[in-house]
Amino acid sequence: MSNVIALDESYNEPTPRSLGDESAHYGTNWANRLIGLALSKSSSQYWRDAKFEWFVDTFDDLGEPVEVCVCGNSGLRYVYGVANHVTGATLGPIGSFCIERFDSDEMIEQMRDMSALARLEADAKAGTLGRASFTVRGIDVLHDRGVLDEADWRVMRRAYRLGRARLRNDPALSRRVMWIVELTIRPALLTGVLAGGAA
Structure with missing residues (x-):
């Protein structure tokens, strides 16, 4: 006490x-x-x-x-x-x-969203941001927070569903995912502000 x-x-x-x-x-x-x-x-x-x-x-x-x-x-x-x-x-x-x-289901969802973003931020800062870093929740939260527009969100979700082996068979999609990660997601994660606030 x-x-x-x-x-x-x-x-x-x-x-x-x-x-x-x-x-x-x-x-x-x-x-x-x-x-x-x-x-x-x-x-x-x-x-x-x-x-x-x-x-x-x-x-x-x-x-x-x-x-x-x-x-x-x-x-x-x-x-x-x-x-x-x-x-x-x-x-x-x-x-x-x-x-x-x-x-509160809403608070539990907020907690899970922040955890997913924190994992992505940590991997971006460590230079290890890759397929293993992403989850459906993480991709969705990036979209919800305005990092991914609708088109990029759909590409990332499709790539996640395909998996690594099947993604290799689609070089155009692989390049698009790489561009989204390097030009959009990584810079947003390196600012460190996404996981610090509520959605």
């Missing part, structure tokens, strides 16, 4: 009333700490409403499991930050299990 108080002096342990009918679902101390902190920074006083005020705002791969979540869970390598679209408050670092405590 003292760890959480040090992180945020305004923390109040959630009460069964503020948790509503969900108190049994969030019975663990770490989940209660997360929910208490999020409630203290939300406009709603009830978790069933407050959890929808939040979205995933940032992601960071620390390379080693060295971070501590706001709930007190230690050993995090992948950490997220969340922001409240009503109050403007932020909360972090948060691990993926705590993101799931918000019971």
Whole structure:
């Protein structure tokens, strides 16, 4: 408990009333700490409403499991930050299990999108950006974030579906993919700003 108080002096342990009918679902101390902190920074006083005020705002791969979540869970390598679209408050670092405590499919999708972009950014910075770096999710997020226009998105999705062996049999498509990666995707990834913000 003292760890959480040090992180945020305004923390109040959630009460069964503020948790509503969900108190049994969030019975663990770490989940209660997360929910208490999020409630203290939300406009709603009830978790069933407050959890929808939040979205995933940032992601960071620390390379080693060295971070501590706001709930007190230690050993995090992948950490997220969340922001409240009503109050403007932020909360972090948060691990993926705590993101799931918000019971929001949208936040889980945001978390997965940021992870896919971070993987692409890391490979671009390491000079290893290639077919193994790409996933359907990563390609779709590049399109959603405006990096790929509709035509380039379709080319990348088609190339991904074909696979490496069949792509080699289509030299024109292979060249087009190479141009898209080198002239559009890699420069956008090297700026490092795509994985840092919510969609």
